[in-house]
Amino acid sequence: MSDFDLDTDLTDEMLAIRDRCRQFAREVLRPVGARLDRMSAEEVAARDSPLRDVLRQYRGLGFGGAAQFADSDLTVRQKALLHGLVLEELAWGDVGLMITCGLYNITPVVAQSFGRPDLAEFFGARDEIGCLAVTEPNHGSDHIGFTEPAYRDARIKPSLRARRSGEDYILNGQKAAWVSCGTIAGSGIILAVFEDSKAGLSDGVVLLMPLDLPGITRGKPLEKLGQRSLNQGEIFFDEVLVPRRFVIAEGPEAYPFIWENYLGNANVHMGQQFVGVARAAYDHALEYAKQRVQGGRPIVEHQAVKMRLFNMFQKVEVARSHARRVAIAAAVRPGGVPFQYATSSKVFCTQMAFEVASEAIQVLGGNGLTREYPVEKIFRDARASLIEDGENGMLSLMAAARL
Numbered sequence: 001m002s003d004f005d006l007d008t009d010l011t012d013e014m015l016a017i018r019d020r021c022r023q024f025a026r027e028v029l030r031p032v033g034a035r036l037d038r039m040s041a042e043e044v045a046a047r048d049s050p051l052r053d054v055l056r057q058y059r060g061l062g063f064g065g066a067a068q069f070a071d072s073d074l075t076v077r078q079k080a081l082l083h084g085l086v087l088e089e090l091a092w093g094d095v096g097l098m099i100t101c102g103l104y105n106i107t108p109v110v111a112q113s114f115g116r117p118d119l120a121e122f123f124g125a126r127d128e129i130g131c132l133a134v135t136e137p138n139h140g141s142d143h144i145g146f147t148e149p150a151y152r153d154a155r156i157k158p159s160l161r162a163r164r165s166g167e168d169y170i171l172n173g174q175k176a177a178w179v180s181c182g183t184i185a186g187s188g189i190i191l192a193v194f195e196d197s198k199a200g201l202s203d204g205v206v207l208l209m210p211l212d213l214p215g216i217t218r219g220k221p222l223e224k225l226g227q228r229s230l231n232q233g234e235i236f237f238d239e240v241l242v243p244r245r246f247v248i249a250e251g252p253e254a255y256p257f258i259w260e261n262y263l264g265n266a267n268v269h270m271g272q273q274f275v276g277v278a279r280a281a282y283d284h285a286l287e288y289a290k291q292r293v294q295g296g297r298p299i300v301e302h303q304a305v306k307m308r309l310f311n312m313f314q315k316v317e318v319a320r321s322h323a324r325r326v327a328i329a330a331a332v333r334p335g336g337v338p339f340q341y342a343t344s345s346k347v348f349c350t351q352m353a354f355e356v357a358s359e360a361i362q363v364l365g366g367n368g369l370t371r372e373y374p375v376e377k378i379f380r381d382a383r384a385s386l387i388e389d390g391e392n393g394m395l396s397l398m399a400a401a402r403l
């Protein structure tokens, strides 16, 4: 990466936080992420996994979600910009670990955003990893098909069912193995459709709940292609009684609205994160091209390689501009940004990261394919993002319907 900085409006406080993130990414996330990538999913999730140590160190740093800058004098715009810098730097280190860190103490932040200081205090005191459980074995894209008639089709039945019991709810069924941190989270945002829903998957209850209630069990951690440092796994519910106090929203008016909003926010973050992933691939490729000699000179001096590198550089810069503009508008404008903007950031930046990582492999030649060099891992990490938080084609369909 060049030392030149296009960001001319960063305060000393913002620069100091960005640099701390960069150091943490280089010294902790990168080496531990590379180790976890070679371990089994069970080993990654284990109590003595290096993952736990990363979380301890992350906690000590005191940054992460936008809420962490609550005491700062920065404006809302500056905080949004800073949050984007933090996401990019940490994802540059290891995106699976970055997402895990992002889920650390997520439940109190979500409670606060819903105006529930009681739950923020309750979950804050637990100090644990959270998760978001939406996807089900039989319903992946179905759950984000807001604009599809099937979303409201009463014949489509959920895998996790919510039943009213007086003021409380009883849950039965399961969430899919795709829940990030599903086997290690202590609490979570659980979306559960009513078993008697007349509106398909669009009518249910949003719960912010502990995951140690009687009747909850977990599946085995999932083995997957990329982002292997990110734990993934099923959550099972057997007659789980969830007291009223854990209800955030319910019913066909609130339920789909809140979920679409949440997904939009997540996608704003995804865009910024995957700029960091792409930058990591580009940095590795540039460094390698300066060292590798072919035809009697470093390959960076061959015109074709130079052009390829410039193309990668340009993609990262353009994607960052788009992701950042969307993220700042989402923070500054009451009500955030319309779904198509958030989706555009996620789809564009993840696709860009995948392409840049693939180009990085090309720059490294055969070495790019080996585990001796980091780009094949980055490529696998980027590949997963095309499906994560909504498959890109499906997200694009939903966004197109909003134009």
Ligand SMILES: Cc1cc2nc3c(=O)[nH]c(=O)nc-3n(C[C@H](O)[C@H](O)[C@H](O)COP(=O)(O)OP(=O)(O)OC[C@H]3O[C@@H](n4cnc5c(N)ncnc54)[C@H](O)[C@@H]3O)c2cc1C
Residues within 6 Å of the ligand: 131, 132, 133, 134, 135, 136, 139, 140, 141, 142, 144, 145, 148, 178, 179, 180, 181, 227, 384, 385, 387, 388, 389, 390, 391, 393, 394, 397
């Ligand atoms: C790394 C990672 C992390 C994840 N984290 C979480 C998490 O924390 N919590 C969570 O709940 N989920 C999570 N997911 C799940 C993710 O959101 C789903 O995988 C995604 O929504 C796609 O669902 P699916 O895998 O069941 O694919 P399917 O829905 O089965 O889709 C398969 C293919 O069919 C296409 N398709 C499906 N329906 C339609 C349609 N109506 N019209 C046109 N095309 C269609 C899709 O576009 C796709 O190409 C994660 C996934 C990954 C990869």
